[in-house]
Amino acid sequence: MILDELRRQLDAALGPWAKAQGLPELPSYALEEPPAGIEADVACNLALLLAKPLRKSPRALAEELRKTLEKSLPVVERISIAGAGFLNFNWPLKTLQAELKTILTDTLQYGRRPGTAKQKILIEFVSANPTGPLHVGHGRGAALGDSLALILSHLGYSVTREYYINDAGNQVQMLGESLLARCAELEGKTVSFPENGYHGDYVKGLAQEFMAEVPAPARTLDKAITYAVAKMTKNIERDLQAFGVRLDSWFSEAGLVRQGLVEKYIERLRQKGFVEEAEGAVWFVSPGEKEEEKDKNRVLKKRDGKWTYFATDIAYHADKFERGYDRLIDVWGADHHGYVPRVKGSMQALGYDPNRLHVILNQLVALTRNGVPAVMSKRSGEFVTLRDVLDEVGKDACRFFFAMRGPNTALDFDLELAKKHTVDNPVYYLQYAHARICSIFRQAALPNSGATKTAEQPNSGSTIQQISRKADPMLGRSDVGQIRSTVDLTLLKEKEERDLMKRLALFPQMLLVCSQEGSPHPVANYLLALCRQFHHFYDHHRVLGDDKTLTQARLGLINAVRQILKLGLSLLGVSAPESM
C-alpha cells in the first residue's frame, strides 16, 4: 500500500538526518489524513514531535525536513508545510491510478499484511450460557467478535472463532431442574418450581419435546441437563447463523472438566506456589501479592468440592495457549471487567505471557422500550431475543447498528425506535450506493450504451472483464461480462475521481486501525465517507458517455468502489444487494 511506501522512503531519507541531529532514532510519527479543507493528501507530524528534543520551532524544523526530503520522496509529488508545522504530502495522480489498478487486480487481497499468516489468533466471543435463547445484548458481542475476526482474517491472520459453552456448573443444573419441574407440571403433578429456576416459556416447549423423545424412566436430572444444553446450544447456533455469525469451534466446559484439565492446571499452579487452602476451600493467590491486589485472590474449589467458574476458566485459557495460539482475544461484556486482572494474573502465574491475551470489553446494551428500561433476564423469562429483533429490523440493519459503534460506548437500543425508524440506519445509504453502481453496470451492458460500442477493440492489457473476474467471481457474469476494452486509468483526473481514488487507497490503513483498536467501527465510518464521495462524483460526472475510453476508465473506478464497498460490508456481516 502506498502509505507503507511513503513511510519506507521517509525512514530511509530521515534516518541519517536524525543521526546527524544527534537523535538515536526517529520518533514514531503519524501519517494521517489531513482535515477537510487542506489541500494535501497525507499529513505528517514529525516536525511537531521533534520540536521539543531538538529545541527548535516546529515550522523551522518542518522547513528543514522539507529541504532534506525534496529529492528523496519519489512517491510524493509535493511537500508543503501548514498549520503548526505539519509536513503535508500530495500524491501524484499516477500513484493513485496505480493503486486503483492494484485494487482492481485483486480486491480480496487488498489490505493483506505480509507475514500475518504465520500468526494464529483465537478469538472467543458470545459464549452465552446455553440456558436460553440469545438476547439482543449478546448480539453486540456477536457482531463485534465476528467482524473483528473477519477483519483479522482479511489482514491475513490465521483466525479461529470459538464459543465457550458453559455446560457445567450451577446454571445448567438449574436449567435441568427447571425442565424436570415443567415436565412434572405437564404430567399434572403439583411441584414447587426451583427458586432460581428459568421461568421462560421456552422451557415449557422444551419439556414437551423432552417428554416426547425421552421415556419417563430415563428422565434423570443428568439426562435433562444434557438434553436441554444440546437443544439450547443448537438454538443459539441457529440464531447466530441468522445473524450471519459462524463459529469454527464450540468448546465444552464439561469436556474440559471431564478430561481432568482443571485438576492439571490447578495442580501446576499449586506446584508454583500460587494455591492456598483456607476455610475449607482452595484459593488462588496471585503472584507478587500486595495488599491492594487482594481482590485477585479467588476461590478455585468451593467447600462443596466443586470447581468455580474461575478455576475452569484458568484451565480453559491455559488450554488455549497450549493449543498453539499466538494471541488470544476474548470479547466480554463490560460487567466482567473486574475479572480481567484475575485471569491475566493466573495466566502469568502459569508462565504464559499475559500480554498475549487481549480482552475486549463491550459495554452492555441498555434496552428500552419507548424509553422505558426493559428488563433482561433469562431466569425471569423477561427478555427480548436476538431472533425477535432480527425478525423485526433485519440482519443488515442490526449488524450495522452494532458494528458502527466502538465497544466502549454504552448504547441505548430502543426496541420501538429500532422498529419504526430503520431508515435512520445508515446501512441503507451504503447499500444504496452499491445498488446504484450495479445499476450503472446493468445500464452499461445494454446496447447503445457507451460501454459496449468498443467491443471490437484489440484486447491488449487488462480489461474490465478480466480484472473484475479476478477480483470478484460474482461479477463478470452479466453486468460487466460484456464489457471489453483496454482500460486507460490515466484518464481519471477530475477532482472527484481523484478523491475517490484517494479514499480507496486508505482502505488498508483503516483496517490496521481496526486491528489495533480491536473494533470494526472504523469500517463503518470509512464506508460512509467512501459512499458520500461516490455520490458526489456521480452527481458531477457521467460514467456512461460518448467518450468510450473515458467511460471504460470510469467503469473501472466505480467498479473498484463497488468491490471495496462490498468487501467492507462483508467485513461487517452486511449484505451488498445489487438492487433494492
Added chain:
RNA sequence: GCCCUCGUAGCACAACGGAUAGUGUACCGGCCUCCGAAGCCGAUGAUGCCAGUUCGAUUCUGGCCGAGGGCACCA
C-alpha cells in the same frame, strides 16, 4: 465505600495530543426532459463544570456533577 466505562448539535454516533471538531438523522431552502431523488447542493446547530500539564487538550492528569456497570465458595 472502592474500582471500571461513558458524558460531543434535538436524537444516534466519529475524531493515533494537532489545522476550520466530522457523519447520519431531525428541522429549513434549492435540484429529477439526462447512468436509481433510498441521492445531491446550501443553511441552522455541539466538546457537562473547574483547575493543571503542553507550542497546542474532545483526547492526558486531578477534582466536581451526571449515566451505566462491577466489587460472590454465581456464571
